[in-house]
Amino acid sequence: MSDIPCDTIDFAKLDELLRQRPPPPQPTQQVPASTAPAAETSSVPVAPVPESSVRAESPPTVAQNVATPVGRAEARLGNSTHVIVFGNEKGGSGKSTASINVAVALLRDGHTVGTIDLDAGQWILTRYLANRNATIKRTGQALPLPEHFFLAGSNLPNRTDSEIDERQRFALIIEKLSVSNKFIVIDCVGTDTHLARLAHSFADTLVTPLNDSFVDLDVIAQVDVASMSVARPSIYAEMVWNARKRRAKRDGGSIDWIVMRNRLSHLDARNKRDMADILEQLSKRIGFRLAPGFGERVIFRELFLRGMTLLDMGQGRDRLSLLNLAARQEVRALMQTIRLPAAQLRVVG
Numbered sequence: 001m002s003d004i005p006c007d008t009i010d011f012a013k014l015d016e017l018l019r020q021r022p023p024p025p026q027p028t029q030q031v032p033a034s035t036a037p038a039a040e041t042s043s044v045p046v047a048p049v050p051e052s053s054v055r056a057e058s059p060p061t062v063a064q065n066v067a068t069p070v071g072r073a074e075a076r077l078g079n080s081t082h083v084i085v086f087g088n089e090k091g092g093s094g095k096s097t098a099s100i101n102v103a104v105a106l107l108r109d110g111h112t113v114g115t116i117d118l119d120a121g122q123w124i125l126t127r128y129l130a131n132r133n134a135t136i137k138r139t140g141q142a143l144p145l146p147e148h149f150f151l152a153g154s155n156l157p158n159r160t161d162s163e164i165d166e167r168q169r170f171a172l173i174i175e176k177l178s179v180s181n182k183f184i185v186i187d188c189v190g191t192d193t194h195l196a197r198l199a200h201s202f203a204d205t206l207v208t209p210l211n212d213s214f215v216d217l218d219v220i221a222q223v224d225v226a227s228m229s230v231a232r233p234s235i236y237a238e239m240v241w242n243a244r245k246r247r248a249k250r251d252g253g254s255i256d257w258i259v260m261r262n263r264l265s266h267l268d269a270r271n272k273r274d275m276a277d278i279l280e281q282l283s284k285r286i287g288f289r290l291a292p293g294f295g296e297r298v299i300f301r302e303l304f305l306r307g308m309t310l311l312d313m314g315q316g317r318d319r320l321s322l323l324n325l326a327a328r329q330e331v332r333a334l335m336q337t338i339r340l341p342a343a344q345l346r347v348v349g
Helices: 011-019 095-108 124-139 159-180 194-201 235-251 270-286 298-306 322-338
Strands: 082-086 113-117 147-150 183-187 205-211 221-224 229-233 256-262 289-292
Touching: 082 095, 095 113, 095 124, 095 183, 095 205, 095 322, 113 124, 113 159, 124 147, 124 298, 147 159, 159 183, 159 194, 194 235, 205 235, 221 270, 229 235, 229 270, 235 270, 256 270, 256 322, 270 289, 289 322, 298 322
Parallel strands: 082 183, 082 205, 113 147, 113 183, 205 256, 256 289
Antiparallel strands: 221 229
């Protein structure tokens, strides 16, 4: 048996999906190759998804209407879909905040966007979108929503079977999203998992938010304290290198890797200058671009409860202060640095 295969978000049922206690795990059973594995979970709550939802799978079984041959190696995407992955093997770096802001920026730019939440420990992106839907219902605001899925890792005991199961479920989601969406935004968990590595290998653009701290930098590179230079790339950089090789082998594509300096202090400090110097060295050595991130601003945290971003604000009671305007400019600067195809960020005001 496997974990919940995938859930498209029916926002009316989301609270029930996330709060309902799952059934106790059952012993693993052999599943015939001609049938999809049944879903069973100890980490992701399961609840019925109404048949009226056009994107709905029907837990507790994998969607029977999507043909996914057992054992297929990789998902297949259309050439016109651009995949943006937010990844870092350290939690608390701001992946979910960055992913929701980029997704909303693209939606407000007039693009179709699909989103995938792989952080089964917290579901922050999923909760963010649920709060956004609640704001729409409460206020009547015309806030755009993406087509959203959340996906947890398999709990099959055999590692090979588990990875095959995850590849198939990931393929179901990403292929469905690629049919109707120009962009797919994926928010990864802050640990090294098979699903996270799989998502990285499908990235056209990989954004790695990095807190402006040598503690966080250590995930990407080890620093020689005597010379304040890069001693060697670290574990996450190696994982990205492997994802690049996997992507090139699969379809000849490449990954544009961007490291986003996040939670920057507004004060000039030696640590800030040293981080800038070392990241500049490292960018040339292992091949990434640097992007301006978000400052340490309360507004990014406050907007979570309403499911809104700074690009949604600017009218009525949501008029922006000067600090809010500066924060919104940080979002625009990030979008301009990422340089996504066909994304002009026409939101003004």
